[in-house]
């Protein structure tokens with residue numbers, strides 16, 4: 580129960596890595612607000628049936644009003660926000676293509692959700708965390724930003740921005756004892772990735788071959804780092820990027 584009594588917001592918690600972390604935070608004693616554009620009722624039911632507390636807030640993280648309403652709802656229901664797991668993104672649904680074939684509309688959509696959306700969630704929880712003089716923000720970057728993985732320039736660039744954003748926010752929010760770190764996952768076998776045949780064919784075996792640990796990554800592999808960075812054990816760690824990828828990128 581390392582997060583007992585904490586209130587967490589997990590964006591993109593309806594599925595994939597966010598779902599695994601929402602369930603893990605609840606098991607560690609945190610209340611969980613699942614903010615997702617997709618229905619997360621099943622995850623809430625799973626948490627409640629295990630004796631935990633969770634709510635689903637339908638949220639489009641790229642929409643300022645929607646994020647503001649979600650954060651207000653979290654405070655109304657649970658009275659605080661201690662942890663933001665800033666995870667929702669457009670990722671598994673993307674088509675791999677050379678950068679010359681990307682349209683401005685595709686770029687804007689990915690940046691609106693992955694970059695501006697993460698910014699808006701941090702911005703909206705900031706007044707609450709500053710007033711509390713405590714809080715942990717965990718942004719989700721990607722190993723692709725270190726590797727320069729080709730054929731998804733918009734996505735990889737959005738994740739590079741998350742790394743920079745993490746370092747800036749660590750300085751700006753550190754004055755109120757709020758930690759800001761990021762996790763950079765390697766290629767993980769989520770439902771979304773398993774459903775993208777091109778992505779799986781391109782990334783699956785290549786990812787394993789490039790790792791120190793020669794196996795696939797699963798959503799559960801993220802849990803240890805996600806709990807640690809949200810816990811008191813990490814209270815003097817900020818501005819860091821934790822690669823969880825079986826030993827693939829070094830920085």
Ligand SMILES: NC(=O)c1ccc[n+]([C@@H]2O[C@H](COP(=O)([O-])OP(=O)(O)OC[C@H]3O[C@@H](n4cnc5c(N)ncnc54)[C@H](O)[C@@H]3O)[C@@H](O)[C@H]2O)c1
Pocket residue numbers: 590591592593594595596597614615616617638639640641666667668669670671672692696719720721722763764765766767768769770771772
């Ligand atoms: N799975 C991987 O291999 C991998 C690797 C590196 C980084 N990541 C990152 O980890 C995070 C989670 O990845 P995943 O594989 O679980 O993704 P996923 O596609 O399985 O889940 C993403 C979730 O975000 C939600 N979402 C999308 N747009 C939204 C919006 N505008 N507002 C609110 N919610 C929205 C989706 O509904 C979904 O529930 C993402 O930031 C992704 O970029 C994943």
